Amino acid sequence: MNLHPLRARRVLGPILALVVAAAATACQTPLLDTSPDLERTWERALVLLPLENGSVRRLAARDAAGTVRADRRLPTIVYMHGCTGIRNLAFLERLAQAGYAVIAPDSLARRYRPLQCDPQTSTGGRNRFVYAFREAELSYALQRLAEHAWVDHGNLFLIGTSEGGVTAALYRGDEFRARVIAQWTCTGAALVRGIDAPADTPILAIVAADDPWYDPSRTIGQRGTCGDHLGTRAGSRSVVIAGRGQHDVLGDEAVIRLILKFLAQHQG
Secondary structure (H helix, E strand, O other): OOHHHHHHHHHHHHHHHHHHHHHHHHHHOOOOOOHHHHHHHHHHOOOEEEEOOEEHHHHHHHOOOOOOOOOOOOOEEEOOOOHHHHOOHHHHHHHOOOOOEEEEOOOOHOOOOOOEEEEOOOOOOOOOHHHHHHHHHHHHHHHHHHHOOOEEEEEEEEEEEOOOHHHHHOOOOOOOOOEEEEOOOOOOOOOOOOOOOOOOOOOEEEEEEOOOHOOOOOOOOOOOOOHHHHHOOOOEEEEEEEOOOOOOOOOOOHHHHHHHHHHHHHHO
């Protein structure tokens, strides 16, 4: 198509202006979310905060800054979820109703996050590098907690369940006054076996005696308890619940009361 120069300016001028404007907008607005995976586990973490009227406020960690008055510091629980993501919401709400701030980093918020387990067959041990993911997520959460004036850093607690229980057992930092390891036996392959928490950190370990995930027909050498690894650790206890036939123990009212009592005993 041949246009007279004057007509070309009239036709092409507005088009060129639109192209330039679009390019400028694209330079200002990122087309892709480039935030690191580790950061995403915090930004999308679930936070539950106790309110003065006895209710609980639930929000994402990215929205939690400034939510609570800076002059009100709360004992804080970091909750490490199991291999299929954040569940046990009723349990987390009970913790918050008891006066704790609860923060659950979301490991599944990562862009690349294969499952370490198969919930259909109640088996685990796949993609073992995920265990390293979880410890990094915990370390990063502790770093980000420093940004929040309402966190009582002298009263930090760690609760991990199943895959998250492995993290609670193996994380070596000394930031926590006490830890709860739920639905994990602290046995099995060398990569996950034992307890690496500081020797002066009290631990409450809770598991079902007939937990199907640790049945010998599904896994090798994981039928046991964390009590076999507690040694003489002061203030610690291993509880084995008989006759449940299921993995989850955090929906049991007696277990919830036991955990709340344990946490209260170790508050500073």
